[in-house]
Amino acid sequence: MRKLIEGSMAVSESVRLCRPHVIAAYPITPQTHIVEFLSQMVADGDLKSEFINVESEFGAASVVLGASAVGARAYSATTSQGLLLMSEVIYNIAGMRLPLVITIANRSVSAPISIWNDHSDVVVLRDSGLITLFAENAQELMDIHPQAYKIAENPEVSLPVSVNMDGFILTHAFEPVEMLDQKFVDEFLPPFEPVHKLDVENPITMGLLAEPTWYMETRYKLKETMEDAIPIIENVAEEFKEKTGRWFGGLIDTYRMEDAEIAIVGMGSLIGTLKDVVDTLRAKGEKVGVLKIRSFRPFPKEKIREICSEINQLVVFDKSYSLGLGTILQEELRACFYRQKHQPLVSGFVVGLGGRDIPPQSIIDCYNETKGKEILDEFVDINEEAVGRR
Amino acid sequence: MAETTKKRKPKPPVTESLLTSGHRACAGCGESLGAKLVIDAAGPNTIVTTCTGCLEVFSTPYPESAWRVPWIHSLFENSSAVAAGVEAGLKALGKKEGINVIAQGGDGGTADIGIGCLSGMLERNHEVLYVCYDNEAYMNTGVQRSGLTPFDTHTTTSPSGKKSFGNQHPKKPLLEIVAAHNIPYATSATVGYPADLQLKVKKALKEKGATFIHLHVPCPLGWVYNTELTIEIARLAVQTGLFPLVEFKWGKVTRVRKITRERKPVEEYLKHQGRYRHLFASEEGKKEIKKIQAIADANIEKYGLV
CATH class of the missing domain: 3.40.50.920 (Rossmann fold)
Structure with a gap:
């Protein structure tokens, strides 16, 4: 089905179909429409998620970190200053190998304060272990979120993935979009099976202190994983193309x-x-x-x-x-x-x-x-x- | 060691605690004792989040962990938000029933850098028990002043000197700030009274909402006292009125520990601790002790402790 919808609606509809268990977000322009749509879906019972209205983006990233650690599928969205406020947590999420998806409505960074688009926000996190994908238009935004979860939750990857969309240019513009449906997304994106999780039946310790004997090894494994993610990103896009005929690129x-x-x-x-x-x-x-x-x-x-x-x-x-x-x-x-x-x-x-x-x-x-x-x-x-x- | 031929019965395990022995806490550490009492009162069906700090460092140096419950450390200031995520995740997965979620942090991780996340978690009333282990300074980084360091205390960043008696700000009223969020249960407790602490943990975990324990944990290294005095000093803090034991339900005081018969002057508490040595070294210092006595007296009056 083809619909004329706003870019932010394409994102929220796509995220809804991915069935996230926990959504945590803090409002910041131009990300707001995405989380407004999602909270309305929860309010209407169209999306069964715990929607957590947090006190800051730092809190948002920390909440989705905790949710992912118990094996819940988690989602957040932010931009600009909010992303910078999240940055300490994003390094931590990647280092702890916790998969989740964050949509970034790319916006410039202050000062001077500007709410308009550029890529100055996400490039700051280029060394963090956050897989960083850029979408081109509303259709790609509809298609990319199930792909993003599939990449993040692949046990060989188990990392956070960001979907980047240009603020206002994509968040607030209306485009005709071929909608995905629940049956398709359920088949394409299997339920999240975490590699490790906090579970009273099998207690593990996460987020340990690494002395000089161990720290470098954890960073080495992250380096390897980023390399391993290269064919996985490509394959997920190929699989999506086979099933829908749509292709916006892999890598x-x-x-x-x-x-x-x-x-x-x-x-x-x-x-x-x-x-x-x-x-x-x-x-x-x-x-x-x-x-x-x-x-x-x-x-x-x-x-x-x-x-x-x-x-x-x-x-x-x-x-x-x-x-x-x-x-x-x-x-x-x-x-x-x-x-x-x-x-x-x-x-x-x-x-x-x-x-x-x-x-x-x-x-x-x-x-x-x-x-x-x-x-x-x-x-x-x-x-x-x-x-x-x- | 020579082997003995005599057959012995296998010894019972040294500890059945959910925070096992062998971790790296200092001798006499009040925080490790507190953490053990808390987790043992909570039991094995508990998921714990912990701020960066002594407790995290001494209990989980990779590849070792002293925790026999699922445990996670993320950052310095977010154990309350991570716990909120754990709780929300369990709820969404339909797995929350019968599982306790406990968030932990030191005085700095709770009252200073983590107070934003803490306030959010309390305001949203997540079913999380937050335990603040208050040893009244940033001990993990070498005894620097925090918002919960008491008045006239010597720390490495609020040192006493020719023109200073140490930290010039009174302790932040953390418990009242927390209670003002109108949560089901908030209380202070101390390792000086372990049975009372464990009772409060159990009480807190029965509530279907956010709960809080402000736990006083003396630190021999930072407070400069002999390691065998931890319990005695913890009790003196209560008995002098400097650390009142007060319970709040829905923002209102419901119970206090009276100190009518055991009340002591603050000198009795201060004199054991090197961090207050400067107050006993001069006449001016002794005047300062009167100010500290006034703080204790104000607590006693405010909460009706006698």
């Missing part, structure tokens, strides 16, 4: 890359704009395609190298910036090709920080400017006069 996705010489790269809702831009450029005879990074963590280095084996240049559009280093996605893609046989040129542009609009023409201008030469750290469409740019 990555590509658009018109078959004979491309240049790849334009991005994450999240920007992919839609990039596809339009590529159509325009193709019409003018440019050999260009889109590389969508769907899994930011684990970062699919080999898959990217493989798909870029014939690509001369990557033009990367980042919605985040590592102050003192450079654009984050661009730096990571560049590192992918270090000392490889094939080393494409890599350019990196900063776009859309704090919700700045990203018109297709700006992407085209960047493309034309950088074609054949490296440009780095270019802040696109900033007010030159205001910043007195050097």
Whole structure:
């Protein structure tokens, strides 16, 4: 069934079908609609979950941690400052190998305070052990949550998974969405069978102190698990495709890359704009395609190298910036090709920080400017006069 | 050791406690004693969450654990929120019936850094017993001042000196803050009176809502006293009026431990402890003791302890 619904409704409907036992969340714009819809579903009896209205995002993450530890399927949603407040707990959830799903309505980070979209929030957690997936549109948001639980709860993974969606652009926009149904999701996503759980019949201790004799080993196992998650993410997306015919990529996705010489790269809702831009450029005879990074963590280095084996240049559009280093996605893609046989040129542009609009023409201008030469750290469409740019 | 040929009956286990012996707590540790009394009163059908701190460190250094019940430590400030998640998870799975959930933390993890999560758990009235092990400073990190450190106490971050008698703030009224959440049951208790403590644990676990025990646990290392004095010092805190034993139901005082016959001046409590040594070293210090006596007197009057 196809319905015209808001992105946040696609998320909450998808989460409902995953039958979470416990939901804990604290309101923060632009995540609010998701948890409002979910609490209404609980109030109407359409979703049998314990919905916990917590006192902070720190509390939200701690509640879902505790729920997951007893073997309950747990869910939260947040963004921006809320995600930063959760960050201590998210490291802990990953370190304790507790699977759960968090939707992040990506928003910029204060100061100055801004409620609008970019990816500055989630990139902060790139070293935390949180599997980080980016969705492109409302349909993918409908489809990705059962996949996210399936990845998280795979005993070989047993880690938290974040589904990232651009704040307002996806949370508040209405799109036609092919709805999933309960029968399908129940078949696709089996009940959660935790690897370990708190159980009075079989008492175990979780969250022990690791002295220098043991700490490094736990981090090593996390490193291995992130590597093991790479084929699992791909396989789960493949299985979903087989059953529904829908494909938004596994670790990555590509658009018109078959004979491309240049790849334009991005994450999240920007992919839609990039596809339009590529159509325009193709019409003018440019050999260009889109590389969508769907899994930011684990970062699919080999898959990217493989798909870029014939690509001369990557033009990367980042919605985040590592102050003192450079654009984050661009730096990571560049590192992918270090000392490889094939080393494409890599350019990196900063776009859309704090919700700045990203018109297709700006992407085209960047493309034309950088074609054949490296440009780095270019802040696109900033007010030159205001910043007195050097 | 030479083997003996004489056949002996197998010895009964040294301990049947759910917090086994062999952990790394200091000799005379009031907190380890308190934790043992609490979990043994609660019994094996209990899931425990614990804040970062001495109790967590001394009982669970990987690959060892002293806990014979399911036990989880997450972070310093969230044992109450994790317990709320445990309770909600069990409820949603239909497994809550007959299972106790106990959250534990020290004075810092409860009254300072963890008070936000604690307040949330209490306000939502989760079926969780929270036990605050109050040894009146951050002992795990080396005796730094917390919000529950008493007035004029020497700690490493509120030291006594030429111009200071130590911590200049009175103890945060934690039990009253908790009771003000209008929860079914909140009480203070002490390892000085183990039977009373265990009775209160059982009482708390009968309630279908959030309950709280503010448990006074002397610390020989941080309070600087001889290890054999833990129980005596714990009792003196009660008998002087400095740590009143008060029970609240739904925010109202329902019962206090009277100290009419055993009432003692605060010097009797302070004199055993190195953390108050500076008060006995000068005439000005002795004036400070009068201020501490005034705090005890105010407690006695407020709760009608005599």
